Amino acid sequence: MIWRATLETERLYLRPLAAVDLPDLVREIGRWDVARFLIRVPHPYDPADARRWLAQCEAMERDRRQYHRVAVPRGGGPLLGAAGLMLDAHGPGEAELGYWLAQPVWRRGYGAEMVQAICDSGFRDLGLRAIAAAVDPANDASNALARTLGFRLERVEPAHDMGLRGPPAPAHIWRLDRAGWEKTI
Numbered sequence: 001m002i003w004r005a006t007l008e009t010e011r012l013y014l015r016p017l018a019a020v021d022l023p024d025l026v027r028e029i030g031r032w033d034v035a036r037f038l039i040r041v042p043h044p045y046d047p048a049d050a051r052r053w054l055a056q057c058e059a060m061e062r063d064r065r066q067y068h069r070v071a072v073p074r075g076g077g078p079l080l081g082a083a084g085l086m087l088d089a090h091g092p093g094e095a096e097l098g099y100w101l102a103q104p105v106w107r108r109g110y111g112a113e114m115v116q117a118i119c120d121s122g123f124r125d126l127g128l129r130a131i132a133a134a135v136d137p138a139n140d141a142s143n144a145l146a147r148t149l150g151f152r153l154e155r156v157e158p159a160h161d162m163g164l165r166g167p168p169a170p171a172h173i174w175r176l177d178r179a180g181w182e183k184t185i
């Protein structure tokens with residue numbers, strides 16, 4: 001059953017967040033260079049934030065509102081990142097994508113590998129119609145990752161909700177629909 005399943009990629013296992021991950025989560029998402037582009041992540045980030053997030057993930061997964069996985073190396077080791085889909089965020093079958101990767105392992109293809117796996121599973125296992133991601137125009141890594149995975153730059157939103165990061169600001173809205181995804185597989 002996909003809701004508790006572990007996804008596998010060449011180098012990663014993608015499984016639900018667990019209590020054992022919380023110290024790694026606090027350390028890695030606590031870095032400003034990671035958090036600055038994550039509009040719902042408090043900064044600084046402390047163990048209570050991590051415990052709240054775990055409870056939220058469990059509740060949202062139970063209610064089928066979010067499909068979220070953390071990435072760990074197949075050979076064992078610390079948490080490397082996470083990717084999630086907020087289901088029906090843009091209408092029925094249209095999900096919002098979010099992701100982050102631990103800074104020590106940036107630029108080794110892990111981000112693309114992790115995000116590809118959750119998107120593939122979203123289309124294949126959850127039957128999604130489309131996935132969208134809002135990316136800061138200054139976030140070169142995330143814009144490049146979206147392009148690499150076949151997302152199309154749909155529009156530039158002039159005043160996107162920046163959540164905890166401040167007043168509304170421009171965002172690139174990337175979108176991958178089912179037909180586009182099918183061309184990538």
Ligand SMILES: CC(C)(COP(=O)(O)OP(=O)(O)OC[C@H]1O[C@@H](n2cnc3c(N)ncnc32)[C@H](O)[C@@H]1OP(=O)(O)O)[C@@H](O)C(=O)NCCC(=O)NCCS
Pocket residue numbers: 033034035037038098099100101102105106107108109110111112113133134135136139140141142144145148
């Ligand atoms: C975005 C993020 C997940 C990318 O992870 P990563 O593992 O370093 O990315 P990858 O190595 O898989 O690279 C994916 C693509 O992006 C490119 N890329 C990665 N970092 C880049 C950078 N700083 N500048 C330009 N391109 C970059 C890679 O070259 C690759 O493109 P290619 O397939 O054409 O070679 C990571 O930088 C991160 O966690 N950033 C902070 C959190 C964040 O921004 N989350 C997204 C919010 S919208």
